[in-house]
Amino acid sequence: xxxxxxxxxxxxxxxxxxxxxxxxxxxxxxxxxxxxxxxxxxxxxxxxxxxxxxxxxxxxxxxxxxxxxxxxxxxxxxxxxxxxxxxxxxxxxxxxxxxxxxxxxxxxxxxxxxxxxxxxxxxxxxxxxxxxxxxxxxxxxxxxxxxxxxxxxxxxxxxxxxxxxxxxxxxxxxxxxxxxxxxxxxxxxxxxxxxxxxxxxxxxxxxxxxxxxxxxxxxxxxxxxxxxxxxxxxxxxxxxxxxxxxxxxxxxxxxxxxxxxxxxxxxxxxxxxxxxxxxxxxxxxxxxxxxxxxxxxxxxxxxxxxxxxxxxxxx
Amino acid sequence: xxxxxxxxxxxxxxxxxxxxxxxxxxxxxxxxxxxxxxxxxxxxxxxxxxxxxxxxxxxxxxxxxxxxxxxxxxxxxxxxxxxxxxxxxxxxxxxxxxxxxxxxxxxxxxxxxxxxxxxxxxxxxxxxxxxxxxxxxxxxxxxxxxxxxxxxxxxxxxxxxxxxxxxxxxxxxxxxxxxxxxxxxxxxxxxxxxxxxxxxxxxxxxxxxxxxxxxxxxxxxxx
Numbered sequence: 001x002x003x004x005x006x007x008x009x010x011x012x013x014x015x016x017x018x019x020x021x022x023x024x025x026x027x028x029x030x031x032x033x034x035x036x037x038x039x040x041x042x043x044x045x046x047x048x049x050x051x052x053x054x055x056x057x058x059x060x061x062x063x064x065x066x067x068x069x070x071x072x073x074x075x076x077x078x079x080x081x082x083x084x085x086x087x088x089x090x091x092x093x094x095x096x097x098x099x100x101x102x103x104x105x106x107x108x109x110x111x112x113x114x115x116x117x118x119x120x121x122x123x124x125x126x127x128x129x130x131x132x133x134x135x136x137x138x139x140x141x142x143x144x145x146x147x148x149x150x151x152x153x154x155x156x157x158x159x160x161x162x163x164x165x166x167x168x169x170x171x172x173x174x175x176x177x178x179x180x181x182x183x184x185x186x187x188x189x190x191x192x193x194x195x196x197x198x199x200x201x202x203x204x205x206x207x208x209x210x211x212x213x214x215x216x217x218x219x220x221x222x223x224x225x226x227x228x229x230x231x232x233x234x235x236x237x238x239x240x241x242x243x244x245x246x247x248x249x250x251x252x253x254x255x256x257x258x259x260x261x262x263x264x265x266x267x268x269x270x271x272x273x274x275x276x277x278x279x280x281x282x283x284x285x286x287x288x289x290x291x292x293x294x295x296x297x298x299x300x301x302x303x304x305x306x307x308x309x310x311x312x313x314x315x
Numbered sequence: 316x317x318x319x320x321x322x323x324x325x326x327x328x329x330x331x332x333x334x335x336x337x338x339x340x341x342x343x344x345x346x347x348x349x350x351x352x353x354x355x356x357x358x359x360x361x362x363x364x365x366x367x368x369x370x371x372x373x374x375x376x377x378x379x380x381x382x383x384x385x386x387x388x389x390x391x392x393x394x395x396x397x398x399x400x401x402x403x404x405x406x407x408x409x410x411x412x413x414x415x416x417x418x419x420x421x422x423x424x425x426x427x428x429x430x431x432x433x434x435x436x437x438x439x440x441x442x443x444x445x446x447x448x449x450x451x452x453x454x455x456x457x458x459x460x461x462x463x464x465x466x467x468x469x470x471x472x473x474x475x476x477x478x479x480x481x482x483x484x485x486x487x488x489x490x491x492x493x494x495x496x497x498x499x500x501x502x503x504x505x506x507x508x509x510x511x512x513x514x515x516x517x518x519x520x521x522x523x524x525x526x527x528x529x530x531x532x533x534x535x536x537x538x
Contacts, residue, residue, distance in 0.1 A: 083469075087515060109476045112468050112486050128471035131515050146515060165477035173475065173497050176510065180473060184512050192477060239485040240477045 006103035007075045008047040009159040010307040012188065012217045017273060018280030019301050020077060020190070020219060021045035021292055023069070025060035031068040034060070037289045038072035044296040045283070046304055047075040047104060049190070053084065056116025063097045070101055077161060078102050081110025086126035087135070087146050094136060098156035106161035106190065107132040129162065130177075130184045136160050137185025162186035164218075166203035167196065167242045175206040188217040190282040195225075196242040197271055204275050213277030220272045223284045224265040224291055228252035262295055269299040316345035316436060317409045318443045319352065319429040327360070328367055330426045331405065335373065337364075338401035339428075340394070340416065341381030342408035349443055351429050352407030354381040360407070360428065385412030391419040398423060434465075451520030451527065457508065459499040464516075466492035472513040 011018050021041045026033050034050075041048055050065040066076035078097050080090065094105065109129040113121045127135065127146075135146045136158050143155045162181045166174055178189065194200045200220065207213055225231045225243075228251035235243035247264065254260035269281050281301075285292050296302055321327075331337055339357045347353030361377040368375035378401055382390040385408035398404060403424040406413040409431040417425040433445035448465035454472070455462055464470050468486040474493030478485025482494045500509050518524065 082471075109469060109471060112478070114468075114486050123469065125469045125471060126518065127515050128469070128473050129476070130473035130512055134512060135515075163477065168475070168477045168479045169481055169491075170475075170479075170494055170497055176506070177473075177475070180510055180512060183510070240480060 004103070004157065005310075006047070006159045007307045007310050008077065008104050009187070010310055011046050011305060012279060014305065014308060016046075016280075016305045017301070018047075018217070018219065019045050019296060019304065020047045020049060020280065020282045021289065022049040022051065022282070022284045022286070023065065023289065024051045024054055024286065025062065025065040027057065027059050029060065031060065031065070034065050034068040035072040038069040038074040040289060041292055042072070042074055043304060044293045044302070045074075046307075047077050049077045049079055049106060049282070049284075052079040052081045052108070052110070053116070054079075055111050056083065056113040056118065056121075058117060063093060063100070063102065066097065066102045067100055075104070076102050077104040077106050079106045079108060080132065081108045082125050082127050082129060082132055083110035083113060083123050086124050090127070090132065091135065091139070091145055094139065094156050094158070098158065103157070103159055104161060105136055105158040106163065107136060107186070108163055130180055133160060133162055133181055133186050134184040141185075159187055160185050161188045161190060163192065164189045165192040165240050166194070166200050167192055168240045171203070172206065174203065175210060175212070178207065179210055179212055182212060182215050186216055188219065188279075190219045191221045192240060193221045193223040193284055194268065194272070195223075195247055196244055197268065199242065200272075201275060204277055208277050213279075217279040218277060219280040219282045220275075220278050221282045221284060222265055222268050222272070223286060224261045224288060224295060225251065226261050226288055227257045258291075262291060262298065265295050266298045269295070269301070273299075316348055316434070317411070318349050318432045318435050318445070319346050319409050320349075320432060321351050321356065321360070321407075321429055322427070324360075324363060327405070327426070327428050328364060331364060331375070331403070334375070334402045334424075336376040336378070336400065336402050337426075338378040338380065338394075338397055338404045339364075340385065340404055340406050340408070341379075342385045342406075342412050343381055343383050344386075344408075346408055346412075346429060347381075349437065352409075352412075357381055357407055360405075386415050388415070388419060391415060449521065450516070450518070451524070452517060454513075454516075457513065458496045459503060459505065461492060461496045461499060463492055463496065466490075472516060 023037045050062040052062040053059050062079050066078045069076040107129050113123050138144055139155050140157045143151045164178045228248055231248045231251055251257050272278055283292055339361045341352050341354050341357035357379050361379050365375050380394055384390050398420050405426045405428050406416045407428045413427045435444050435446040438444050445465050450464045468484050475491055479491040479494055484491045
């Protein structure tokens with residue numbers, strides 16, 4: 001294993017249908033919750049995203065959170081946004097994260113700070129997500145920092161992830177920009193949460209037309225929506241997301257909304273799995289992590305496969 | 316042009332509360348065009364301040380003048396006598412004018428009456444929009460003449476980000492400028508340009524590189 005590949009990358013290369021989860025670090029200096037969640041997801045997810053101050057709210061750092069996941073025996077996918085760090089801080093954090101054993105890096109632009117709890121903060125956006133992806137790739141493949149200076153030894157060798165949003169506009173541009181991310185160095189994608197399967201399928205058609213599914217692994221983002229109330233809230237307040245009315249109605253009419261939420265999510269996963277070019281599913285449970293095992297089971301995603309040459313993640 | 320708007324009246328009144336004779340100084344350039352600090356606004360503000368102070372027991376004497384440009388010494392030289400008469404100068408120019416006035420009249424207290432907003436223009440009556448980010452290295456030739464530095468909330472150079480929906484930015488009431496850039500480039504048959512990865516910008520040319528100074532020896536006059 002001279003390449004020292006991540007478990008995530010290895011599973012993709014084995015042709016598995018990969019499952020990832022997500023943990024949002026707490027607004028406190030206590031990592032116990034993260035470790036608990038990580039242990040809970042073990043055996044049900046192949047790797048776990050650690051969000052980077054999501055929606056611009058101050059939280060325990062994604063890299064520190066990744067350390068808690070590693071300690072719990074899980075595999076972290078570190079999220080890195082461009083909102084809060086310039087190119088110096090970003091590269092420093094990349095070196096730091098890799099030195100701690102983190103091997104997957106998901107590169108994003110980041111939500112604007114006006115959404116968070118410090119709306120008067122300055123933003124950075126020294127680089128954007130595409131420039132960040134290229135920076136991580138050049139560090140690995142060309143062994144150079146962004147300025148061109150050589151990294152003399154021990155360069156970070158991340159498996160590079162990016163996000164794609166089939167529900168943002170202009171629709172056709174979404175695929176171009178995804179291709180641009182691949183050209184910059186993205187190796188896998190996690191999409192925005194999918195509720196509108198029809199639009200996702202149209203988007204995947206465009207992806208296949210351009211052969212992008214053969215150049216990067218695409219994971220479809222799903223989310224179990226706990227109640228009709230939450231669904232209605234997301235429909236109104238979350239940008240870059242399409243929540244169909246039928247879903248809200250279906251949850252509202254259900255006797256047991258939580259059971260219905262699981263049922264909807266499982267149906268979506270089963271449907272998504274049949275779409276050509278989709279290599280996995282990213283389950284964003286957002287505060288409802290304990291439901292992930294039951295979704296994974298009902299969706300027929302268990303048992304999780306072993307990655308050849310890599311010790312089975314404990315648990 | 317530089318776009319500015321007048322500070323709330325209460326704020327200006329508070330800043331002038333300890334003075335009895337003030338000079339309100341307008342500027343005939345940008346702030347006249349954006350209806351914030353020209354001759355007319357000088358008159359209105361002076362009258363408002365006098366009326367307010369008349370209600371109390373400390374009337375205010377106002378001197379009024381509007382110069383061609385506050386950002387040029389020769390126009391400030393013309394008001395030297397007037398400035399001497401006043402205890403303080405209320406500059407109704409942009410931040411540049413305020414500082415030129417303070418530097419030209421070092422023994423006078425100077426009060427800014429405006430908030431300087433941006434470099435832009437009027438898109439229709441009553442609406443002024445930012446257009447230039449003053450980044451110091453223009454990239455408009457790559458983006459169809461539409462500036463993402465000034466007009467994208469995240470000033471990203473490889474947009475649009477995932478927050479773009481129906482031509483709108485994820486940040487409230489803002490148009491997605493990358494949506495416009497893409498549409499314009501597509502219409503002009505230049506989509507291939509946008510597939511090029513725009514590299515990291517050299518922000519040292521912008522304000523990030525420290526205060527900027529332009530030197531042109533070819534137009535300097537030797538003394």
